[in-house]
Amino acid sequence: xxxALDNGADIVNFSSGWLxxxxxxxxxxxxxxxxxMDAGVLFVTIAHNDSSSTGVPNNVRTPGxxxxxxxxxxxxxxxxxxxxxxxxxxxWQTVSPFFDYPWPPGLLKPDVSAPGVSVKSxxxxxxxxxxxxxxxxxMAAPHAAGxxxxxxxxxxxxxxxxxxxxxxxxxxxxxDAGPDNTYGWGRVNALTAIGYxxxxxxxxxxxxxxxxxxxxxxxxxxxxxxxxxxxxxALSNNHLYARVRNLGGQVVTNTELKFYYADVSxxxxxxxxxxxxxxxxxGNFTYIGSYQVPTLGPSGSDHDTAxxxxxxxxxxxPGDHWxxxxxxxxxxxxxxxEANTANNTAFRNFFxxxxxxxxxxxxxxxxxxxxxxxxxxxxxxxxxxEASWIExxxxxxxxxxxxxxxxGLVKVKDPLLTLKPMRKEYFEELERSLPTVRYRLEGxxxxxxxxxxxxxxxxxxRLVVHVPDKAKVxxxxxxxxxxxxxxxxxxxxxxxxxxxxxxxxxxxxxxxKLWRKKD
Numbered sequence: 309x310x311x312a313l314d315n316g317a318d319i320v321n322f323s324s325g326w327l328x329x330x331x332x333x334x335x336x337x338x339x340x341x342x343x344x345m346d347a348g349v350l351f352v353t354i355a356h357n358d359s360s361s362t363g364v365p366n367n368v369r370t371p372g373x374x375x376x377x378x379x380x381x382x383x384x385x386x387x388x389x390x391x392x393x394x395x396x397x398x399x400w401q402t403v404s405p406f407f408d409y410p411w412p413p414g415l416l417k418p419d420v421s422a423p424g425v426s427v428k429s430x431x432x433x434x435x436x437x438x439x440x441x442x443x444x445x446x447m448a449a450p451h452a453a454g455x456x457x458x459x460x461x462x463x464x465x466x467x468x469x470x471x472x473x474x475x476x477x478x479x480x481x482x483x484d485a486g487p488d489n490t491y492g493w494g495r496v497n498a499l500t501a502i503g504y505x506x507x508x509x510x511x512x513x514x515x516x517x518x519x520x521x522x523x524x525x526x527x528x529x530x531x532x533x534x535x536x537x538x539x540x541x542a543l544s545n546n547h548l549y550a551r552v553r554n555l556g557g558q559v560v561t562n563t564e565l566k567f568y569y570a571d572v573s574x575x576x577x578x579x580x581x582x583x584x585x586x587x588x589x590x591g592n593f594t595y596i597g598s599y600q601v602p603t604l605g606p607s608g609s610d611h612d613t614a615x616x617x618x619x620x621x622x623x624x625x626p627g628d629h630w631x632x633x634x635x636x637x638x639x640x641x642x643x644x645x646e647a648n649t650a651n652n653t654a655f656r657n658f659f660x661x662x663x664x665x666x667x668x669x670x671x672x673x674x675x676x677x678x679x680x681x682x683x684x685x686x687x688x689x690x691x692x693x694e695a696s697w698i699e700x701x702x703x704x705x706x707x708x709x710x711x712x713x714x715x716g717l718v719k720v721k722d723p724l725l726t727l728k729p730m731r732k733e734y735f736e737e738l739e740r741s742l743p744t745v746r747y748r749l750e751g752x753x754x755x756x757x758x759x760x761x762x763x764x765x766x767x768x769x770r771l772v773v774h775v776p777d778k779a780k781v782x783x784x785x786x787x788x789x790x791x792x793x794x795x796x797x798x799x800x801x802x803x804x805x806x807x808x809x810x811x812x813x814x815x816x817x818x819x820x821k822l823w824r825k826k827d
Contacts, residue, residue, distance in 0.1 A: 395489050685756045
């Protein structure tokens with residue numbers, strides 16, 4: 309690899325590999341392949357020829373398992389995968405210092421396939437290697453390397469990542485629709501590849517931005533990896549997913565999805581990415597892990613969307629909720645500087661209300677950019693079953709500051725005040741001594757207006773939600789709290805997913821497969 313770099317090579321074809329039982333130096337291989345690609349040399353290698361006998365996720369040998377390598381499987385003359393060709397996926401979840409691509413589902417490998425059965429291979433001095441024909445993924449890899457050479461002859465300005473993308477993007481889809489761990493993106497098609505042009509438009513990474521209720525559809529938990537979102541489970545390992553898109557042109561490599569979480573009890577997330585560059589490393593959330601997307605293609609390509617995954621072992625938060633924040637960044641070089649980073653962060657609050665009546669504490673905080681100015685709080689119930697009710701519980705000491713101007717709330721007497729038989733004077737004294745007051749939501753929406761915190765400090769509050777025991781809860785049953793600034797704009801909030809039963813109930817959006825059938 310160093311020799312190729314020192315002598316001006318554009319492509320390295322490496323037809324060899326190490327089994328896990330031979331303890332290859334994984335870190336060195338991954339670092340060296342990355343460095344070689346970043347330096348301008350495409351690294352083509354093989355899945356190898358063990359008939360997948362080792363077992364998933366360890367079938368593909370090293371360096372074929374390296375994320376940035378262009379790894380080849382072998383097909384026969386009927387476009388059927390060769391019986392000897394190793395299949396993926398692969399994982400790096402136990403490899404220090406990476407600990408990524410957890411399995412299941414792991415990382416897609418091979419990347420593409422090419423003819424590798426009964427192939428003639430010329431040798432130095434004349435004749436053919438190993439007799440008339442030879443079979444193996446070592447016969448497949450040169451088809452990809454040769455296609456890359458043709459692409460460079462047509463356009464010498466293509467980077468190794470451009471070459472890898474074009475070869476994958478233009479491959480003929482085989483096997484299951486879309487990319488799979490048998491054929492990869494399909495069988496290499498040199499003619500189609502030569503005719504492909506990459507848009508010169510700058511790239512634009514995007515993860516769906518935070519909505520008014522902090523429920524980004526691009527962040528979800530799917531513990532059984534079946535495509536349907538699950539409720540997070542505390543004190544256990546969770547599969548936390550995020551989706552990223554390239555809304556612009558160009559090819560982006562090694563896009564990093566950085567996962568963070570916080571036990572957020574304040575209405576606002578201003579401390580997530582203080583300098584606004586899309587990288588939350590300077591913020592105050594707790595780091596979970598990262599996922600490197602090897603290749604993101606231009607908008608409109610089959611590579612323009614990718615899903616990242618990390619393992620999230622959730623501690624039990626005091627307030628029974630978690631806010632997950634995602635930051636998306638791309639390394640420079642080999643990528644150009646991204647011009648627009650405004651859509652590189654997103655958030656999702658995970659709230660699980662498991663029993664028929666549940667309460668949790670939270671803070672009502674003023675907007676961070678105007679902490680001493682009047683603001684409001686909106687409380688909204690969405691699609692809750694009949695006979696459900698929601699109450700806001702606050703300290704008497706702050707009642708006059710919070711309950712200034714309200715709509716949709718009615719004050720409720722504490723149950724203790726209805727006990728009989730007792731003298732009237734007893735109840736009057738009891739009511740004076742109770743430390744809190746309760747306000748129940750009437751209808752679906754309530755608004756508290758003209759709230760002022762003289763020192764900009766948050767107000768402690770408690771929310772109680774009751775759902776009848778036999779009620780049927782919809783997947784989109786939500787309780788939404790939103791902070792409203794002086795202009796009437798929603799500037800922060802919390803969203804509670806109302807769930808009946810156990811942690812295994814499904815909530816959230818359906819996650820589609822990320823491929824489009826080629827025309």
